Amino acid sequence: MSIFGIGNKPVISIPKSVYDDMLAHAKEAYPHECCGVVVGGCMKGKIVFESHRAKNINLERANDRYLIDSKELHLIDRMSRTQGMDILGFYHSHPDHPDRPSETDREWGQVGYSYIIVSVKGGQEVSARSWIIEDEKAPFTEEKIKIKE
Amino acid sequence: MSIKVRIPTPLRKITNGADEVAAEGGNVSEIIEDLEKNYPGLKERICEPDGKLRRFVNIYLNDEDIRFKKNMETELKDTDELSIIPAIAGGRC
Numbered sequence: 001m002s003i004f005g006i007g008n009k010p011v012i013s014i015p016k017s018v019y020d021d022m023l024a025h026a027k028e029a030y031p032h033e034c035c036g037v038v039v040g041g042c043m044k045g046k047i048v049f050e051s052h053r054a055k056n057i058n059l060e061r062a063n064d065r066y067l068i069d070s071k072e073l074h075l076i077d078r079m080s081r082t083q084g085m086d087i088l089g090f091y092h093s094h095p096d097h098p099d100r101p102s103e104t105d106r107e108w109g110q111v112g113y114s115y116i117i118v119s120v121k122g123g124q125e126v127s128a129r130s131w132i133i134e135d136e137k138a139p140f141t142e143e144k145i146k147i148k149e
Numbered sequence: 150m151s152i153k154v155r156i157p158t159p160l161r162k163i164t165n166g167a168d169e170v171a172a173e174g175g176n177v178s179e180i181i182e183d184l185e186k187n188y189p190g191l192k193e194r195i196c197e198p199d200g201k202l203r204r205f206v207n208i209y210l211n212d213e214d215i216r217f218k219k220n221m222e223t224e225l226k227d228t229d230e231l232s233i234i235p236a237i238a239g240g241r242c
Contacts, residue, residue, distance in 0.1 A: 061240070064241050074234050111239070
C-alpha cells in the first residue's frame with residue numbers, strides 16, 4: 001500500500017526547473033558527489049516546490065561520499081517552515097555509478113524522506129531515480145518521479 | 150519550564166504526526182526524558198543506551214549545535230527552541 005496515496009507506488013512530483021537544476025548540479029560537481037535538499041508539501045502525494053544546493057562537507061571522500069552540514073540543514077528547515085513548507089528529502093549524485101542506493105546510502109538513510117540519486121557518467125550522461133525507506137528495518141524502495149512542466 | 154521541540158519527519162510517527170511538540174525540562178537531557186514520557190520510543194531514536202547522542206542525530210539549541218555547548222547538559226531558558234536534525238549522509242559505495 002502506498003503511504004502517499006497515489007496508486008500502488010509512491011510518487012514525488014518535481015517541477016522541471018528543479019529537476020534540471022539537480023542534474024546540472026551533479027554534472028558541475030563531477031567527479032565529486034553533490035548534495036542538496038528538496039522542500040515542498042504533502043497533499044495527495046509529495047510535491048516539491050524548490051531545492052537547495054548544499055555543500056558536500058565530506059571533503060576527504062567527496063568522490064564517493066557526501067555529508068550535508070547539519071547547520072545548513074537546520075537553516076533550510078527553519079526557512080522552509082516560515083514559508084509553510086517542509087523538508088521532503090535530499091538529492092545526491094553517484095559519479096560513474098548507477099542511480100540506485102548503495103549500502104552506505106542505506107546505512108545513513110532515514111525513514112520518510114525521499115532520496116533522489118543522480119547518476120553521472122563521465123560528467124555528461126545523467127539519470128535520476130527517487131528512493132524511500134518506509135520502515136526503519138526495510139530496504140529502499142523506488143518512488144516514481146513525476147516531472148511537472 | 151516548557152520548551153518547543155522541532156521534530157523531523159523520521160520521528161513524526163512517534164509524535165502522532167506532530168512536527169513540533171512541547172516538553173518540560175531545565176536542560177536537554179531532561180527535555181528528552183520528558184519527551185520519552187509522552188512519546189515512548191523517542192529517546193532510543195535520539196540517544197545511545199549510555200545517554201549520549203546517536204551519531205545519526207544532531208540537536209540544535211536555537212542556532213547552535215549542542216555538541217559545541219554542554220551537550221546533553223546544556224541548560225535552557227523558556228524562550229529557547231530545540232530542533233532535532235537528522236544527519237544526512239551517504240555515497241555511491
